[in-house]
Amino acid sequence: xxxxxxxxxxxxxxxxxxxxxxxxxxxxxxxxxxxxxxxxxxxxxxxxxxxxxxxxxxxxxxxxxxxxxxxxxxxxxxxxxxxxxxxxxxxxxxxxxxxxxxxxxxxxxxxxxxxxxxx
Numbered sequence: 001x002x003x004x005x006x007x008x009x010x011x012x013x014x015x016x017x018x019x020x021x022x023x024x025x026x027x028x029x030x031x032x033x034x035x036x037x038x039x040x041x042x043x044x045x046x047x048x049x050x051x052x053x054x055x056x057x058x059x060x061x062x063x064x065x066x067x068x069x070x071x072x073x074x075x076x077x078x079x080x081x082x083x084x085x086x087x088x089x090x091x092x093x094x095x096x097x098x099x100x101x102x103x104x105x106x107x108x109x110x111x112x113x114x115x116x117x118x119x
Contacts, residue, residue, distance in 0.1 A: 007062030009110040010050035011036065017047055020087065020107050023079040050108070055086050058109030069100045069116030076104070 011017040014036050018028050026038040026045070036047040043064060066072050073092045081089040086109055092102040100116040 004044070006037075006044040006046050007112075008046045008048060009060050009062060009106070010053050010058070010108055011047040012051050012053050012055075012108055014047065014049070016107060021045070024076050024104075053108055055107065055109030058111075060109070061111040061113065063113045063115055065115050065117055067117055069102065069114055072114055073102050 014031060018026075018031075018036065018038065021038050021040075024040065026040040026043070028036065029039045029044075030037040034049045038045050038047070043066075045062070064072075070092050073089075076089060079089075081087055081104070083090055086105055087107045088103075088105050090103045092100050092114075095101050099118055102114050104112040104114060106112070
């Protein structure tokens with residue numbers, strides 16, 4: 001097994017978090033009252049219970065790095081997320097450093113920077 005590191009993000013409600021991420025293709029791999037692990041292929045996000053979180057004041061974030069960020073965005077577009085508010089998803093764009101990126105903010109205000117590996 002390869003060495004890995006996974007994001008640990010807050011969730012005010014595991015049922016709502018699991019449903020949100022299920023629309024993005026994630027499945028529940030583990031869940032107990034205070035911890036939940038969701039997987040989508042090789043992408044893994046772990047969540048801890050944080051019922052009092054204010055999503056508008058959240059500073060939690062993680063980077064998701066993939067080979068084809070535009071393909072990931074197309075797949076996640078099916079969830080019908082708006083491009084403003086919480087939750088939201090932005091369109092992919094080419095960054096000044098040459099890579100492509102888009103942002104996803106989940107219902108708990110966590111920012112996921114989705115970044116394509118350099119060609």
